[in-house]
Amino acid sequence: MLPSLSTVLLAATLLLFAGGPRTVSEPPSAAPNAQAPEAASSILNSPFSTRVVAYAIDAKLNTTSHSIDATETLVYKNLTGQPQQAFPFHLYMNAFQPQSTLMTEVRMSGARGVGADSGWNEKNHGSITVTKLEVEGAGDLTDKMQFIQPDDHNTNDRTVFQVTLPKPVAPGASVEFHMTFHDQLPEVLYRTGYKRDFYMIGQWFPKVGVWWKNAWNCHQFHADSEFFADFGTFDVNLTVPQTEILGAGGDLISSANNSDGTKSAKFHSEDVHDFSWTASPDYTIVEDTWTGSAGPVKLHVLMSPGHMKSAPRYAQALKGTLAWYDKNIGPYPYDRVTVVDPPHGAFNAGGMEYPTLITAGTTWYMPTGVLAPEDVVNHEFGHQYWYGMVATNEFEDAWLDEGINSYVEAKSMAALYGENASIINFPFATASEAQLLRIEYISMPDTDPITRFSWNFISDNAYGGVTYGKTGTVLLTLEKVVGEDTMLAALHEYFLRYRFKHPTGEDFLKTIEDVSHQDLKWYFDQAVYGTNILDYDIWEAHSDRLKWWEKEISRKKTTDEIYRTYVIVHRKGDFIFPVDVVVKFEDGTTAAEHWDGRDRWVRYTYDRKTKVASAQIDPGNKVRLDRNFFNNSYIVQEDNRATHKLENMWVFASEWISQFLAWVS
Amino acid sequence: MPSAVRPKTFISGAGLVWRWQRILWWIFIVNLVLAHFAIRGLVDRVSPALAHSSASERLVNGYDLTAVMELAVQPDSPLETPGPVVFHYSVVFAVFMIFSTGGTLATYVFDTKPSTTAFFEACGHHFWRFVRLLGYMALAFIPMGILIAICSAIHHSIDDKSNSPYPAAYFSGASSLLILLLLMVLRLWFDMAQVIAVADDETRMHRALRRAASLLKHNFGSLFWLYLRISLLAWIFCGLGLYLWMYQLSPWSITTAFLLTQLMLIFWIATRLWQRASEALWYRQYQAVMVPEPAYPRSPAPAPVPYSTAMN
Ligand SMILES: [Zn+2]
Numbered sequence: 001m002l003p004s005l006s007t008v009l010l011a012a013t014l015l016l017f018a019g020g021p022r023t024v025s026e027p028p029s030a031a032p033n034a035q036a037p038e039a040a041s042s043i044l045n046s047p048f049s050t051r052v053v054a055y056a057i058d059a060k061l062n063t064t065s066h067s068i069d070a071t072e073t074l075v076y077k078n079l080t081g082q083p084q085q086a087f088p089f090h091l092y093m094n095a096f097q098p099q100s101t102l103m104t105e106v107r108m109s110g111a112r113g114v115g116a117d118s119g120w121n122e123k124n125h126g127s128i129t130v131t132k133l134e135v136e137g138a139g140d141l142t143d144k145m146q147f148i149q150p151d152d153h154n155t156n157d158r159t160v161f162q163v164t165l166p167k168p169v170a171p172g173a174s175v176e177f178h179m180t181f182h183d184q185l186p187e188v189l190y191r192t193g194y195k196r197d198f199y200m201i202g203q204w205f206p207k208v209g210v211w212w213k214n215a216w217n218c219h220q221f222h223a224d225s226e227f228f229a230d231f232g233t234f235d236v237n238l239t240v241p242q243t244e245i246l247g248a249g250g251d252l253i254s255s256a257n258n259s260d261g262t263k264s265a266k267f268h269s270e271d272v273h274d275f276s277w278t279a280s281p282d283y284t285i286v287e288d289t290w291t292g293s294a295g296p297v298k299l300h301v302l303m304s305p306g307h308m309k310s311a312p313r314y315a316q317a318l319k320g321t322l323a324w325y326d327k328n329i330g331p332y333p334y335d336r337v338t339v340v341d342p343p344h345g346a347f348n349a350g351g352m353e354y355p356t357l358i359t360a361g362t363t364w365y366m367p368t369g370v371l372a373p374e375d376v377v378n379h380e381f382g383h384q385y386w387y388g389m390v391a392t393n394e395f396e397d398a399w400l401d402e403g404i405n406s407y408v409e410a411k412s413m414a415a416l417y418g419e420n421a422s423i424i425n426f427p428f429a430t431a432s433e434a435q436l437l438r439i440e441y442i443s444m445p446d447t448d449p450i451t452r453f454s455w456n457f458i459s460d461n462a463y464g465g466v467t468y469g470k471t472g473t474v475l476l477t478l479e480k481v482v483g484e485d486t487m488l489a490a491l492h493e494y495f496l497r498y499r500f501k502h503p504t505g506e507d508f509l510k511t512i513e514d515v516s517h518q519d520l521k522w523y524f525d526q527a528v529y530g531t532n533i534l535d536y537d538i539w540e541a542h543s544d545r546l547k548w549w550e551k552e553i554s555r556k557k558t559t560d561e562i563y564r565t566y567v568i569v570h571r572k573g574d575f576i577f578p579v580d581v582v583v584k585f586e587d588g589t590t591a592a593e594h595w596d597g598r599d600r601w602v603r604y605t606y607d608r609k610t611k612v613a614s615a616q617i618d619p620g621n622k623v624r625l626d627r628n629f630f631n632n633s634y635i636v637q638e639d640n641r642a643t644h645k646l647e648n649m650w651v652f653a654s655e656w657i658s659q660f661l662a663w664v665s
Numbered sequence: 666m667p668s669a670v671r672p673k674t675f676i677s678g679a680g681l682v683w684r685w686q687r688i689l690w691w692i693f694i695v696n697l698v699l700a701h702f703a704i705r706g707l708v709d710r711v712s713p714a715l716a717h718s719s720a721s722e723r724l725v726n727g728y729d730l731t732a733v734m735e736l737a738v739q740p741d742s743p744l745e746t747p748g749p750v751v752f753h754y755s756v757v758f759a760v761f762m763i764f765s766t767g768g769t770l771a772t773y774v775f776d777t778k779p780s781t782t783a784f785f786e787a788c789g790h791h792f793w794r795f796v797r798l799l800g801y802m803a804l805a806f807i808p809m810g811i812l813i814a815i816c817s818a819i820h821h822s823i824d825d826k827s828n829s830p831y832p833a834a835y836f837s838g839a840s841s842l843l844i845l846l847l848l849m850v851l852r853l854w855f856d857m858a859q860v861i862a863v864a865d866d867e868t869r870m871h872r873a874l875r876r877a878a879s880l881l882k883h884n885f886g887s888l889f890w891l892y893l894r895i896s897l898l899a900w901i902f903c904g905l906g907l908y909l910w911m912y913q914l915s916p917w918s919i920t921t922a923f924l925l926t927q928l929m930l931i932f933w934i935a936t937r938l939w940q941r942a943s944e945a946l947w948y949r950q951y952q953a954v955m956v957p958e959p960a961y962p963r964s965p966a967p968a969p970v971p972y973s974t975a976m977n
């Protein structure tokens with residue numbers, strides 16, 4: 001249940017007296033106004049989720065040692081339908097050590113902008129130590145904690161521990177864990193940590209695994225994996241120096257100054273599966289409001305120094321994306337979104353999603369023609385749906401969050417910023433999000449199926465190319481089969497069916513089949529579960545005189561000449577997909593063909609009083625999975641304009657390299 | 666230096682370039698032809714993929730970056746990086762420029778219509794001197810390299826420590842400007858050494874460099890301003906050209922784009938020659954005023970003299 005109006009007023013009153021030395025205020029309480037709960041509940045019944053966990057965390061940030069000391073109480077409700085005695089927990093912060101599985105994988109093939117050959121920097125060391133673990137009714141079980149490595153048996157990896165209780169927890173009963181832990185934060189690496197006086201704190205507390213598919217699901221932290229957790233409530237009390245400006249994935253309930261120069265801020269969040277927060281004395285807060293079908297949403301944008309020019313761009317993108325989702329997918333039920341703009345040098349904290357809090361990214365010189373600030377907000381906000389509410393397993397089914405989100409990103413960015421220039425928009429150069437996804441895909445098209453567990457891809461590039469690029473492209477191509485409107489209707493239905501649940505890939509695919517009333521196994525087997533490449537080309541398109549053995553008719557009688565035109569369409573790849581072919585003739589007539597693509601090639605023959613002008617597979621380029629659009633057509637009349645244009649640029653560049661060398665010699 | 670030397674050098678330098686503009690055209694043509702050959706292989710590979718495909722419209726009716734990326738990521742990509750080839754041709758051009766500088770400077774220094782033979786004789790006469798000078802230039806780049814590394818380290822340190830990105834950006838801007846100015850001074854110094862080598866037929870390059878350094882030291886203001894203002898003109902013109910190309914020309918103006926880009930290059934070469942001519946003129950005037958007779962032994966330079974076989 002979302003906080004009431006009285007809570008807002010209380011928090012606002014407290015805020016008036018809780019100001020630090022800065023003129024910038026704390027983010028005001030993000031609790032909804034009086035209309036929000038009613039508006040939301042008319043669409044969604046609160047509580048929205050099945051609340052399995054209730055976390056209460058009391059944490060104190062030490063800005064000198066860049067560490068956190070905290071206590072955590074977790075009430076876990078056993079809804080597994082069977083007694084539970086051993087409970088696994090994530091300790092993500094332990095991944096920031098050279099022998100961890102994450103760092104081993106980074107060293108192997110890189111990830112998140114960190115190259116495979118990058119050395120180890122001790123500044124990036126991070127850890128989480130649970131110094132005490134008690135279970136209500138069972139006493140101190142600190143000694144019973146045991147690190148486990150369910151994925152790779154790397155005993156140096158300490159990102160998961162398990163504790164076995166003396167007695168099982170009965171089905172329907174609850175168990176209460178009390179932990180004391182200490183986080184040593186890394187200098188920003190893999191989304192979390194500090195940079196100078198900026199803090200982005202994610203994956204920072206012991207988090208219990210998820211009982212899923214009749215087993216505990218608690219994977220180690222991998223270079224190419226994100227997260228998975230159960231829904232519940234969070235009550236987090238953060239104590240930080242009074243100079244800090246806080247942002248968090250929860251409603252600010254209260255904030256009060258302490259006598260030791262610190263202040264304590266209480267946050268509450270519900271029907272979410274994670275809690276992250278940020279602190280910096282340098283933030284400038286930009287506020288806005290957007291009202292959708294579930295009521296008003298407060299937008300807090302925490303801007304880092306030098307980035308204020310991007311603030312309106314973030315806000316505009318956020319509002320546009322909220323509106324797009326509200327119209328096409330479903331209501332956003334929370335009363336807040338916080339956008340964190342990491343400062344320069346903290347790039348790795350950017351581009352990340354947490355429930356109701358996202359991190360963006362920009363630079364002081366970001367040109368307006370590069371829509372990176374808009375895109376990152378669009379993408380990370382999209383995760384509020386595909387991860388936040390439709391809480392799929394990001395370890396095992398990364399395509400369900402990143403892939404679906406990439407598809408929607410391509411659609412919504414095109415709607416908001418233009419079909420062909422949704423990511424780069426200069427008069428002299430353009431690029432669209434949909435095409436960039438396709439480029440990602442065709443860079444690594446056939447090493448891994450989409451459904452591969454995120455840490456099992458051949459490389460980080462393949463993880464990105466397939467999970468984001470291929471999935472997005474697979475869904476864009478599916479529009480060709482079921483129609484664009486049906487795809488959006490299917491996503492809307494998928495959201496309604498599975499929000500606040502943990503659906504699987506099969507659930508998603510079945511929803512598309514249900515909504516489209518089509519059996520799409522033929523497509524999913526190839527596109528989702530397979531690695532075949534889709535590539536069709538025009539093998540040949542030419543015309544010959546039908547009566548080739550007769551002497552060529554004189555020029556004035558040319559109209560009587562009949563030509564036989566041959567067009568061969570070739571399936572170059574092993575992916576079978578029905579395609580449309582349009583053959584155009586010199587007299588302006590056309591012939592439209594549809595080929596099921598099952599054989600390796602097909603030949604079309606036409607006898608007409610005209611010659612072939614062009615042959616085109618898939619006019620409009622709807623089959624975006626096709627690896628090469630350039631071989632999809634053959635125009636008889638040679639056109640060298642594109643070549644000349646490129647040639648001109650290359651000549652110019654080459655001339656200037658020569659000029660530079662001449663100048664320095 | 667006497668004030669009599671200062672005026673008119675700037676304008677007269679341009680006059681010299683205009684008068685002996687064949688040098689400009691030849692340099693431009695060689696640059697263009699070498700660049701053309703450098704990218705020929707690339708064009709030959711990409712042409713079949715584009716010439717008969719409707720997908721190439723993405724490059725004609727605009728410039729879709731993803732179209733180029735698509736070509737680049739194909740397994741049999743026609744866009745194989747031509748980097749090494751372009752570099753090799755650029756080296757050839759640089760060598761050509763070292764070679765032609767002797768003839769160019771002789772023409773400007775003596776301001777007489779050179780015959781083709783005399784021009785190339787002057788080129789050959791000075792070539793190895795200028796190659797030796799290049800060795801000194803490489804040595805001079807060592808402290809520049811160290812300076813660049815230091816500035817880069819300071820930039821990273823400021824960037825790392827400062828909460829605002831601006832101090833590092835301002836430092837970066839200021840240090841880049843400083844490095845650019847120092848590079849220009851270095852270039853000017855070597856330019857003057859080349860002028861001395863030609864005008865006085867100086868054979869020892871260390872001596873030419875010493876004399877050029879002394880000239881520069883005592884006349885820094887007038888010489889550097891002479892050099893800088895021509896550079897400023899070049900940058901302004903090329904910046905304007907780039908702006909027109911990128912923002913004003915329609916995507917399908919391919920011929921106009923070619924003409925515009927080549928016009929930028931011609932102007933760039935012309936301004937570089939303008940600097941050379943002004944430097945030569947400056948030295949000629951300096952000699953006339955300050956050093957009527959050289960105080961050192963000199964061998965006869967192959968000064969270009971009018972011949973009936975003048976370059977045409
Ligand atoms: Zn994402």
